[in-house]
Amino acid sequence: MKTILEAHPYLIERESADWPAFNCPQDRLMDCLQSLQEEHGFDFLADLTAIDHFDAQPRFEVVYQLFSTERHEYLRIATPCGGDPDPVCPSVVPLWKTANWHEREAYDMFGIEFSGHPDLRRILMWDGYPYHPLRKEFPLAGKEVEFPDEGLREATGKTVLPAPMMGGPFHASQTGSMAKREPRADDESWNEARDRADIQDEENLPPRELRDKH
Amino acid sequence: MTTTTEYGYNSKVEGEVIVSKADAVINWVRRHSVWPMPMGLACCAIELMAAGGSRFDISRFGMEVMRFSPRQSDCMIVAGTVTYKMAQVVRRIYDQMAEPKWVVAMGACASTGGMYRSYATLQGVDRIVPVDVYISGCPPRPEALLDGMMRLQDKIKTESSTRTLLRNRPVRDLTFQKK
Numbered sequence: 279m280k281t282i283l284e285a286h287p288y289l290i291e292r293e294s295a296d297w298p299a300f301n302c303p304q305d306r307l308m309d310c311l312q313s314l315q316e317e318h319g320f321d322f323l324a325d326l327t328a329i330d331h332f333d334a335q336p337r338f339e340v341v342y343q344l345f346s347t348e349r350h351e352y353l354r355i356a357t358p359c360g361g362d363p364d365p366v367c368p369s370v371v372p373l374w375k376t377a378n379w380h381e382r383e384a385y386d387m388f389g390i391e392f393s394g395h396p397d398l399r400r401i402l403m404w405d406g407y408p409y410h411p412l413r414k415e416f417p418l419a420g421k422e423v424e425f426p427d428e429g430l431r432e433a434t435g436k437t438v439l440p441a442p443m444m445g446g447p448f449h450a451s452q453t454g455s456m457a458k459r460e461p462r463a464d465d466e467s468w469n470e471a472r473d474r475a476d477i478q479d480e481e482n483l484p485p486r487e488l489r490d491k492h
Numbered sequence: 493m494t495t496t497t498e499y500g501y502n503s504k505v506e507g508e509v510i511v512s513k514a515d516a517v518i519n520w521v522r523r524h525s526v527w528p529m530p531m532g533l534a535c536c537a538i539e540l541m542a543a544g545g546s547r548f549d550i551s552r553f554g555m556e557v558m559r560f561s562p563r564q565s566d567c568m569i570v571a572g573t574v575t576y577k578m579a580q581v582v583r584r585i586y587d588q589m590a591e592p593k594w595v596v597a598m599g600a601c602a603s604t605g606g607m608y609r610s611y612a613t614l615q616g617v618d619r620i621v622p623v624d625v626y627i628s629g630c631p632p633r634p635e636a637l638l639d640g641m642m643r644l645q646d647k648i649k650t651e652s653s654t655r656t657l658l659r660n661r662p663v664r665d666l667t668f669q670k671k
Contacts, residue, residue, distance in 0.1 A: 403612065404577045411611050420611025427580035434583070434620050438576050441609040 282318055282353075286310050292356055299354035307357045308368050311342065315373050320344035320353055323370070326380035328359075328388040332414040338365040338390060359390055369395040387412035419443050518653040522566070522592065523645045524554040529565035529589065531582060534572030536599040536631040543634035550634075555641060562588040567644065568621070571631075573601040574614040586621045594648070596640055597623045600630045 279298045283289060288306050292299040302310050314320045325343040338359040345352050359365035369392035370377045381392040382401040389410035392398055400407060404426040409416055419440035425431045448461040530540055543550045550556050559565035562585045574582055586595065597617050600606035603626045605615035617623060624647060627640040 402577075409611075416611070418610060425579070426576065427583075430580045430583050430620065433587070436619050439615070441605060441611065441613065441615055443609055 282314070285313065285317070292354070294354060297352035297354055299356065302355050302357045304357045304359065304367065307355075308370070308373075311344075311355065311370055311373055314344060314353065314355070319346045319348050320351075322347050323374035323376050323380070324352070326370070326377055326384065328384045328390055328412075329356075330388060330412065330414050335362075336360045336365070337362045338388060340367050340384065340390060342370070363389065365390045367392055369393060369398075371395055386410070389413065515651075515653050519649050519651060522653065523648045525557075526553070526555050526567045526594070526641065526644065526648075527557045527559050527565045528555055528596075529562055529568040529585065530558045530560070531568050531570045531585065532572060533570070533574060533578060534599075534601060536571035536602070539631045539634055539637060540569060540571045540598065543637045548634040548638060550638065550641070553638070553641060553645065562586075563590060565589060566592065567594045567596060567641075569596045569598050569637075570602040570617045570621075570623075571598040573606065573608055574617050575612050576614055577612075579614045579620050582617065583620045592651075592653070594624045594644055595621050596625045596627065596644060598627045598637060598640070599632055600628065603628070606630060 282300075286300075286302075286306070289300040289302055289310070292301045322345040323342060324345045325341075327341050327343075329339040329341060331337055331339065336358040338361075339356050340359055342355045342357075343352065344355065357367065359367045365388075367390050369381055371381065371392075371394070378396070379401060381390075381395055382397070382399060384390050385392060385395075385398055386400040386402050387410055399405065403411065406426060408423060409421060411420070417440065419442070420438065421440060423438045425434070425436065425438060431437075450461045451459050453459075530537065532540055542548060544556060544558065555567075562568075566589070568582075568586055568589065570582065586593070595617070597603045601608060601613070602617045603623075605613050607630070609615075614620065625640045625644045627636050629636050632640075
């Protein structure tokens with residue numbers, strides 16, 4: 279990793295729990311990635327994704343997970359994307375062909391415009407969908423929009439509605455008894471189980487197999 | 493000396509004629525030749541395939557003829573999660589099926605959206621097509637599917653077959669072309 283830092287002094291080390299990671303300014307990104315691919319053997323783009331920091335500036339970051347199939351090493355490069363609500367980032371499709379669909383997904387979910395991408399269309403949501411669902415301000419349930427297809431609109435007279443959340447989102451607790459660890463909604467006021475004393479007391483009792491002997 | 497007694501239809505007495513009601517005959521035929529359109533979209537489709545295998549053997553009910561062409565099928569089994577992007581395809585295939593036609597929503601996702609409470613998933617296929625039978629389960633076992641199909645048979649039995657033949661349906665111009 280020292281050789282990479284020597285060759286690219288503008289890289290800043292980035293907090294990482296596993297593999298080496300660097301922040302790279304966007305104007306040096308293409309030089310850096312091309313050099314990593316050609317000179318440092320990172321021949322495989324394992325993943326490309328984006329992060330929405332919401333109230334931080336710059337708001338979006340694009341993250342490249344590189345892998346060297348010769349040395350079996352991972353490397354993470356992150357670059358900030360200026361521009362809100364229309365962030366821009368150079369496309370790395372000329373370097374790794376696999377970036378094509380990854381960048382389409384990042385465009386679909388976060389709205390990052392990859393300049394130079396050969397075919398920047400939505401990949402998961404339908405063409406013409408007005409939002410980018412993985413942005414922080416977008417609710418998980420979704421927003422009401424028209425059905426994508428005109429025939430379906432006319433035949434059913436329905437629209438795409440926000441999904442009912444029933445007290446969700448759902449979380450699984452990491453502590454407590456097994457009975458308490460199954461995923462539960464934040465707001466369970468709709469759930470009659472909350473009022474039932476036997477379920478409330480479940481975690482204070484000994485395990486079921488020991489209980490039956492008495 | 494043993495004697496044999498003939499029950500039911502006796503051609504010597506009744507000739508070549510059976511008297512019945514048109515509804516009874518037509519529904520009898522329809523009930524025992526429900527050709528499914530397997531709309532397999534997720535893991536429910538695996539159970540649907542298992543129901544077609546020898547252990548569960550959906551052919552006992554005359555339903556083994558899975559038709560992948562909507563023109564040749566009677567019952568669309570929506571097996572799996574329907575996304576909004578797929579919803580238009582499900583509706584188009586339903587519209588392409590010839591009358592009479594039925595829809596079975598197999599599993600939690602097809603019935604209500606299931607665990608996918610999200611912006612991308614249709615919350616129940618009954619929002620876009622009329623559903624005759626809902627089958628619970630995630631996914632339902634093949635027995636549950638067979639039970640649902642037998643309930644569909646019971647429902648067909650009670651239908652007025654001639655009325656669906658003569659029903660004056662509004663003709664919709666469904667253009668599923670991209671603009």
